[in-house]
Amino acid sequence: MVEPLLRVEGVSRRFGGLLAVNAVSLSAPAASITALIGPNGAGKTTLFSVISGFLKPSAGHVRYDGMDVTGEPPHRLARRGIARTFQIVQPFAGLTVRHNIAVGAHLRHRARDVALQMAEQVGREVGLGELLDRPAHTLTVAGRKRLELARALATEPKVLLLDEVLAGLNPSEIRAIVPAIRALATRGIAIVMIEHMMQAAMSLADRVFVLAEGRIIAEGSPAEVVADPEVVEAYLGHGAAARMRAAYGH
Amino acid sequence: MKAFVPIAVVVAMLATVPAFLHSNVVLNFLVVTLMIALAGQGWNILGGYGGQYSFGHAAFFGTGAYVTAILQMRYGVNAWLGFAAGIAAGAVIGAIVGGLAFRAGLRSSYFALVTLAFAEVLRILASVAPITGAGVGILLKLDLGTRSFQFQSRAIFYLVILALVAVALVIARLLERSRFGAWLIAVRENEDAAMALGVDAFAVKLGAMIISAAITAAAGCFYVQYFLFIDAGIGYGSWISIEALLTPIIGGTGTVFGALLGALVVKSLGEGAKLITGDIPGLDLMIYGAVLILVIRFAPRGLVGAVTDAYDYLRPAAQKRAVEAAHG
Amino acid sequence: MLSPLILLSAVINGLMTGAVYALVALGLTLIYGVLHIINFAHGALLSAALFAAFLAWQKLGLDPYIAAFALAPLFFALGYALQRFVIGPASHADDRNMLLVTLGLAVLIENGLLYEFHADTRTVELAYGFKSIDLGFTFVAVSRLISFVAVFAVALVLWLIMTLTDTGKAIRAVAREKLGAELSGIEVAHIYAVTFGLGTACVAIAACLLIPNYYANPSAGNAFVLIAFTIVVLGGMGSVPGALIGGLVIGVVESLGGFFFGESLGQVGIFLIFIVVLLVRPRGLFGASA
Ligand SMILES: Nc1ncnc2c1ncn2[C@@H]1O[C@H](COP(=O)(O)OP(=O)(O)OP(=O)(O)O)[C@@H](O)[C@H]1O
Numbered sequence: 001m002v003e004p005l006l007r008v009e010g011v012s013r014r015f016g017g018l019l020a021v022n023a024v025s026l027s028a029p030a031a032s033i034t035a036l037i038g039p040n041g042a043g044k045t046t047l048f049s050v051i052s053g054f055l056k057p058s059a060g061h062v063r064y065d066g067m068d069v070t071g072e073p074p075h076r077l078a079r080r081g082i083a084r085t086f087q088i089v090q091p092f093a094g095l096t097v098r099h100n101i102a103v104g105a106h107l108r109h110r111a112r113d114v115a116l117q118m119a120e121q122v123g124r125e126v127g128l129g130e131l132l133d134r135p136a137h138t139l140t141v142a143g144r145k146r147l148e149l150a151r152a153l154a155t156e157p158k159v160l161l162l163d164e165v166l167a168g169l170n171p172s173e174i175r176a177i178v179p180a181i182r183a184l185a186t187r188g189i190a191i192v193m194i195e196h197m198m199q200a201a202m203s204l205a206d207r208v209f210v211l212a213e214g215r216i217i218a219e220g221s222p223a224e225v226v227a228d229p230e231v232v233e234a235y236l237g238h239g240a241a242a243r244m245r246a247a248y249g250h
Numbered sequence: 251m252k253a254f255v256p257i258a259v260v261v262a263m264l265a266t267v268p269a270f271l272h273s274n275v276v277l278n279f280l281v282v283t284l285m286i287a288l289a290g291q292g293w294n295i296l297g298g299y300g301g302q303y304s305f306g307h308a309a310f311f312g313t314g315a316y317v318t319a320i321l322q323m324r325y326g327v328n329a330w331l332g333f334a335a336g337i338a339a340g341a342v343i344g345a346i347v348g349g350l351a352f353r354a355g356l357r358s359s360y361f362a363l364v365t366l367a368f369a370e371v372l373r374i375l376a377s378v379a380p381i382t383g384a385g386v387g388i389l390l391k392l393d394l395g396t397r398s399f400q401f402q403s404r405a406i407f408y409l410v411i412l413a414l415v416a417v418a419l420v421i422a423r424l425l426e427r428s429r430f431g432a433w434l435i436a437v438r439e440n441e442d443a444a445m446a447l448g449v450d451a452f453a454v455k456l457g458a459m460i461i462s463a464a465i466t467a468a469a470g471c472f473y474v475q476y477f478l479f480i481d482a483g484i485g486y487g488s489w490i491s492i493e494a495l496l497t498p499i500i501g502g503t504g505t506v507f508g509a510l511l512g513a514l515v516v517k518s519l520g521e522g523a524k525l526i527t528g529d530i531p532g533l534d535l536m537i538y539g540a541v542l543i544l545v546i547r548f549a550p551r552g553l554v555g556a557v558t559d560a561y562d563y564l565r566p567a568a569q570k571r572a573v574e575a576a577h578g
Numbered sequence: 579m580l581s582p583l584i585l586l587s588a589v590i591n592g593l594m595t596g597a598v599y600a601l602v603a604l605g606l607t608l609i610y611g612v613l614h615i616i617n618f619a620h621g622a623l624l625s626a627a628l629f630a631a632f633l634a635w636q637k638l639g640l641d642p643y644i645a646a647f648a649l650a651p652l653f654f655a656l657g658y659a660l661q662r663f664v665i666g667p668a669s670h671a672d673d674r675n676m677l678l679v680t681l682g683l684a685v686l687i688e689n690g691l692l693y694e695f696h697a698d699t700r701t702v703e704l705a706y707g708f709k710s711i712d713l714g715f716t717f718v719a720v721s722r723l724i725s726f727v728a729v730f731a732v733a734l735v736l737w738l739i740m741t742l743t744d745t746g747k748a749i750r751a752v753a754r755e756k757l758g759a760e761l762s763g764i765e766v767a768h769i770y771a772v773t774f775g776l777g778t779a780c781v782a783i784a785a786c787l788l789i790p791n792y793y794a795n796p797s798a799g800n801a802f803v804l805i806a807f808t809i810v811v812l813g814g815m816g817s818v819p820g821a822l823i824g825g826l827v828i829g830v831v832e833s834l835g836g837f838f839f840g841e842s843l844g845q846v847g848i849f850l851i852f853i854v855v856l857l858v859r860p861r862g863l864f865g866a867s868a
């Protein structure tokens with residue numbers, strides 16, 4: 001088997017008395033979409049922050065392309081090819097959409113005009129073509145989510161960590177953005193996406209990891225995971241799986 | 251090249267001033283104004299483009315001034331070399347202060363405090379150390395001549411400081427058009443987001459601090475050549491820290507011409523007040539304080555921003571509608 | 579040979595001075611704890627309060643300790659108004675603007691004083707100004723002893739306000755979680771202004787305690803405030819006990835430092851402590867949480 005592009009090994013992260021991420025292992029191969037799902041407060045964003053270097057793990061390792069990159073600062077990981085988006089969008093509020101994206105493009109292109117050109121191209125790709133000269137703070141939620149995606153893409157990543165980019169979008173907006181994400185995977189990027197929208201996640205993902213209270217409680221194909229009673233319980237509360245089975249008469 | 255035309259036009263216009271203005275009083279006013287504009291442009295690189303508000307740029311101004319003076323008076327170094335060394339020394343102090351403060355992750359109030367504290371430490375040290383002339387300060391020997399960077403004519407000093415300001419304007423414009431500048435602005439707008447996009451925020455802020463310190467130090471070097479005197483209260487006093495931040499904030503932070511415009515406005519107000527009420531100590535600074543508050547209240551993007559907004563506002567409504575329609 | 583008694587008297591002196599530092603720092607840390615900004619106008623307000631105490635004595639013949647009861651509410655109102663009508667509206671909810679506005683106020687107030695009163699130094703002469711108590715090995719001025727006690731009384735009153743009154747509870751709620759407090763119906767602008775008022779009232783009281791053996795001058799407050807910054811940083815920004823302990827510690831450090839190295843180098847020592855604490859442990863020595 002080929003080594004997956006991103007491999008998380010036994011990562012834990014503690015905040016005071018709270019073990020937000022508890023010995024989590026997962027892997028994401030290139031050219032595929034890996035979904036990370038789980039209830040609120042499960043530790044998904046925290047795990048992303050550890051992978052992208054914003055938080056140091058209390059234990060465990062992050063391997064990228066066979067190298068141990070645990071604890072490296074975010075900018076170095078970005079240079080290596082790990083990009084992330086923020087669940088709470090973080091636009092450069094005072095800059096235009098184009099200049100926002102250009103910051104990402106500058107990572108691989110020194111020249112200003114090249115970066116601006118790239119920004120325009122990436123902006124169009126994610127459907128921001130009409131809004132390129134708008135200040136970022138005037139964008140709607142959907143626009144900001146796209147901007148997060150565009151900036152990350154502009155860094156030409158090999159691993160892309162998407163933190164709830166579909167949340168806050170309406171169904172037609174989701175339908176518009178889903179093929180774009182699919183296309184990125186086809187291009188060879190290893191995508192890891194945190195999603196609350198089960199349906200969208202399930203239809204996109206090749207493989208799903210379920211996190212609850214800091215632990216991976218299930219992993220497998222989307223079909224395997226939805227059939228797992230522990231997953232249903234984690235989402236719907238104690239006894240839910242049994243009640244559901246009873247209700248559906250299985 | 252087109253981007254540099256406005257700078258060339260403004261500088262060329264200012265350069266003609268001595269041709270028709272011979273009053274020493276006015277020239278002196280303009281020299282001091284440009285010197286403050288230079289110090290302010292230094293602050294603008296770090297504060298305006300980088301969003302790191304220093305309350306202690308006196309640390310760089312004073313270091314530039316003292317190093318220039320000490321090298322000449324105590325070690326007989328040529329004035330031009332002393333000038334260059336003064337700028338370099340300012341940059342070194344900038345690297346030290348910036349390296350420590352940014353490494354410690356200081357932002358906002360904390361960064362303002364630590365810069366202020368560094369300036370104060372230097373002020374107290376300069377007021378007791380023998381090498382800085384302690385409480386007496388350093389008086390430069392009068393030695394007119396190009397070699398010793400001392401000119402009989404105010405007009406020449408005026409052209410010298412104008413040239414320095416021109417360089418500082420060009421630096422700001424280059425910054426705006428470079429990757430480094432894009433990164434610096436990104437750090438100002440959102441440091442975490444910038445880091446996620448591969449920006450080494452520490453290195454970028456440190457770089458900005460060094461450029462910023464060097465420019466403000468140049469203003470200090472010029473001060474000492476012009477007035478031939480420096481002491482702790484002038485070099486490291488809070489007045490220069492305040493004027494350095496006041497000018498770009500009033501003119502418009504993160505803009506090429508903000509500091510220059512701000513310096514002209516601030517200094518004119520100060521002089522105007524003195525003309526009307528006589529030279530009562532405190533009045534000019536009182537006005538600066540009030541103007542600072544008023545500008546932040548009513549024109550938070552400074553005069554440059556206010557002019558841009560007014561232009562946008564006055565633009566024909568039809569044109570505006572067309573633009574908005576295009577943006578959906 | 580240094581007699582331990584001389585050292586002890588330096589320590590006692592330091593504690594007396596430190597108490598007043600603590601009071602100035604208390605105002606600063608209170609404002610920081612709630613508004614999350616350093617109030618750069620604190621020093622200028624102290625200078626203004628010193629003049630107010632001086633004028634109360636000169637024009638009205640008020641003893642500074644009596645004047646404190648009038649000046650504290652007066653400066654509370656001043657602080658309230660400054661935050662409510664000047665700093666708040668002018669800063670557009672941006673930290674950096676808030677810093678600049680307080681700096682602008684500092685420049686405005688300090689130079690307003692300079693304009694009005696010139697740079698002369700004014701002192702208050704009180705009948706008991708030179709009275710002191712003999713501790714056997716050293717003398718302690720009565721006025722300094724009074725201020726030492728008064729500072730702890732003020733701290734106690736503040737603590738009672740914070741724990742017993744609704745406003746105090748609201749202040750603590752805003753300090754903890756501004757958004758949450760806002761959602762639960764607390765008027766944040768009002769609470770900010772009250773906090774700023776309390777901080778300014780501390781300064782007024784400090785001025786009344788200081789003036790019997792200090793002086794009024796347009797920049798007199800600055801010396802204290804730079805020290806107060808140090809204390810606030812040392813004690814942990816926003817921590818009230820930190821400000822009290824930090825004040826006493828700095829008072830002693832300065833007194834001993836001045837004793838060993840002379841006045842101005844003693845000051846450098848304080849700034850160096852300040853810088854080192856900021857760089858190494860910006861949460862302060864007593865700062866609890868991140
Ligand atoms: N910086 C922090 N300090 C302390 N606790 C934190 C911090 N960040 C997260 N937590 C806690 O860690 C736990 C996991 O949070 P995290 O944001 O990773 O969850 P999540 O799975 O992303 O949830 P959501 O679906 O709501 O985004 C939560 O209990 C949260 O309160």
Ligand SMILES: [Mg+2]
Pocket residue numbers: 044045046087
């Ligand atoms: Mg999350």
